[in-house]
Each structure stands twice: as C-alpha cells, then as structure tokens.
Amino acid sequence: MTQAQILTQALIFDVDGTLAETEDCHRRAFNQTFAEFGLKWQWDPPLYGALLKVSGGKERMRAFWHRHPHAVPADALDELIAGMHRRKTEIYTQWVASGAVALRPGIARLIAEARAAGLRLAIATTTTRANVMALMAGTGLNPAWFETMACSDDAPVKKPAPLVYALVLSRLGLAAPLCLAIEDSSNGVRAAQAAGIPVVMSPSAFTQGDNPAGAKAVWPDFGGVSLAMLVG
The missing domain is CATH 1.10.150.240 (Putative phosphatase; domain 2)
Known part of the structure; x- marks a missing residue:
C-alpha cells in the first residue's frame, strides 16, 4: 500500500454526473x-x-x-x-x-471497496438533499453509508466556490489532504482544489468538454478503476 493510500481516510463524492448520469x-x-x-x-x-x-x-x-x-x-x-x-x-x-437512472459504471463497486477498507464516505453537492435521497432510493445506495452529506440546503454558495467542501471537512474533522474528492465537472474540480482537497475527475455526458486542470487523474468512467488506483 502506497503512502497516498495510507493517508487517504475519506472519499467525498459529488452527486449529479458523478454518482449517476442524472x-x-x-x-x-x-x-x-x-x-x-x-x-x-x-x-x-x-x-x-x-x-x-x-x-x-x-x-x-x-x-x-x-x-x-x-x-x-x-x-x-x-x-x-x-x-x-x-x-x-x-x-x-x-x-x-422509481429507478429512472442507474449508478455510473464502477461507482457501486468503489463504494463497497472503500467501505470494506474502512474509508469514510461523504457527499458534497450543489443539488438538494431531496434530490440526493431520491437518487439513493432509486439506485440502492444506503444513506447510512455516508457519514455526512453537504447539499445546497447547507451551502447556498455553489461550486466552484469551496463552501460545500469546507463544510464536509469541518464535519469530518479531517485535514483536506487526508480526503479525496470525486467529481465530473471543472466547477467541481475547482471547488475541491480551492478547499485544498485532492480530486479525481470522470466527465459525465454533459461535461465531456470540461477542463480537467487540477484533477490528479481523469478517467472516462470508474468501471476499470480500483480503489488502489483511485487513491494511489
């Protein structure tokens, strides 16, 4: 296990375009x-x-x-x-x-691997909590798996401002370098960066042309990405 893997203690997921093509x-x-x-x-x-x-x-x-x-x-x-x-x-x-959208490739497996490895999980999104909970209900994700969810209800100043990520860090009680943000857009990458959090990116259908500058890795999806690759 690399030093980066040892240091990464929490994964922080964006929602729209990251967990699912919503x-x-x-x-x-x-x-x-x-x-x-x-x-x-x-x-x-x-x-x-x-x-x-x-x-x-x-x-x-x-x-x-x-x-x-x-x-x-x-x-x-x-x-x-x-x-x-x-x-x-x-x-x-x-x-x-009602199940109108599915999780993006690799997301369910990565969440399972992270939980098995003892990593903490969180959500940092500009969408509403109602939208997040509905998506979880429709895709089989358990809200209890995520230690905290910071949504637009909590952080009205939206990405690329870092407010939602700063809120997650405060709730987790972790320093930014101990976390990894998972995003699909340049706004999300910029928000994580501004909060000092390392970030990886997988563009969604609507963010294919986004600038990935600042992301430490970029993948078309997470289907072939292991947890070790993610945090390595």
Whole structure:
C-alpha cells in the first residue's frame, strides 16, 4: 500500500454526473415544469450543457432569464423561480426514486471497496438533499453509508466556490489532504482544489468538454478503476 493510500481516510463524492448520469433527467424535469407554468422555455441538450456552467437549478433558471428578460417581469422573478424549483424537484425526485437512472459504471463497486477498507464516505453537492435521497432510493445506495452529506440546503454558495467542501471537512474533522474528492465537472474540480482537497475527475455526458486542470487523474468512467488506483 502506497503512502497516498495510507493517508487517504475519506472519499467525498459529488452527486449529479458523478454518482449517476442524472443531468438529462434534470433537464426533462425542468422542461415539464416550464410547460406547467405556461412558459415557452425549452432546454435542449446543447443548451442545457451550456447552462450547466452555472451551478444550481435556481441559479440556472435566473441565468436563462437574463437571456430572455421579457418572458417574466423582473419583480415576479424570485417568486416564480422558487415555485418552479419546488415543482421541478417534485418531478425529478419522483422519477429517480422509481429507478429512472442507474449508478455510473464502477461507482457501486468503489463504494463497497472503500467501505470494506474502512474509508469514510461523504457527499458534497450543489443539488438538494431531496434530490440526493431520491437518487439513493432509486439506485440502492444506503444513506447510512455516508457519514455526512453537504447539499445546497447547507451551502447556498455553489461550486466552484469551496463552501460545500469546507463544510464536509469541518464535519469530518479531517485535514483536506487526508480526503479525496470525486467529481465530473471543472466547477467541481475547482471547488475541491480551492478547499485544498485532492480530486479525481470522470466527465459525465454533459461535461465531456470540461477542463480537467487540477484533477490528479481523469478517467472516462470508474468501471476499470480500483480503489488502489483511485487513491494511489
């Protein structure tokens, strides 16, 4: 076992795009919500891929509104976004809790290997806790396996800001170099880096073009990645 393996005490997982390819499910939930609210907004995959540069669903809707400010009066925007985000969460959580998405290749095995090796597990995500719990219900992950989950409910300043990672470090009581972050996007890599945490990256379907600068390793998926490779 290498020195890096000895030092790594915790794995910190991002969720959307990292644990599972959830983003197209998010996209379709947004589109259904827009239709229910009478908006002619439709986010196709290329547009949604561009909007993912903005972390957080509410923030993404606000960024899109700035491109189409005449669709909704500015003084009604906050209330509308809050209402649409609640409805979008309802739609999305129903879908993923029923098994609409699967874990990405290698994720279940890596989590099992990490637990067997005595590594601590945590979540650091810009999505809501409701979304995380629904995904776990639909994929068979046990929330009890993760010592802490820091979500957008806890850290409103989203990635690439390091707030969510700093919160996880504080809850774990570990120094940043003793952890390893697992991400799919440049925003996530930058957030982990800013918190001082070593990070590896596996781009998702929507983050294939992201800059991996700062990641100590990049893989297309984790199907052929062992725990020793991950933390080595």
